[in-house]
Amino acid sequence: MPQGDKDKYTDKQKRKAEHIEKSYERKGVSGKEAEARAWATVNKQSGGGNRSGGSGQKKSSQAKSADRSDSARQAAATRKSGSRSASLADQTKEQLMKKARAQNIRGRSTMRKQELISALRRSN
Structure with missing residues (x-):
């Protein structure tokens, strides 16, 4: 084409x-x-011109079921802990970077996710 x-x-x-x-x-x-x-x-x-057969990959029913149960398990754990805010380990690197920026942590731009978590824990 x-x-x-x-x-x-x-x-x-x-x-x-x-x-x-x-x-x-x-x-x-x-x-x-x-x-x-x-x-x-x-x-x-x-997403562009439609092609026959659809686009993208389809998840199997087993994969969907596993995703649902993982999500339910995570929601139950959040309710049990009584905290709606996610722990540092559950947050994305971008979210951690925002927190590090707000706390003015030096060297944050070169840190990996685990290093950001450690630095944020030390700063509190």
């Missing part, structure tokens, strides 16, 4: 892109730029 070919898009996606394009043109955007923005919007919303 050559670049710019819209054959893989559904009729609904094509109508949506056309509508978005007209909206941009009413706002004074050039025709070529309006078309590019419209298709970019459609791609962002729907």
Whole structure:
């Protein structure tokens, strides 16, 4: 499929892109730029042209069941501890980085997650 070919898009996606394009043109955007923005919007919303068979991987029913029970177990542990805030180990590196920034911990930008946890514990 050559670049710019819209054959893989559904009729609904094509109508949506056309509508978005007209909206941009009413706002004074050039025709070529309006078309590019419209298709970019459609791609962002729907992940591009729909292909037969669907896209992405499907989880097995066993994997879904395992995920649900893990989630339930984690929720029960949170309720049991009486604390809604996650422990440091349960937080993402980005969340830990925000806390380290708020506490002005030096060298935080080069720290790994475990190092951030240790530094945050030492600072309290």
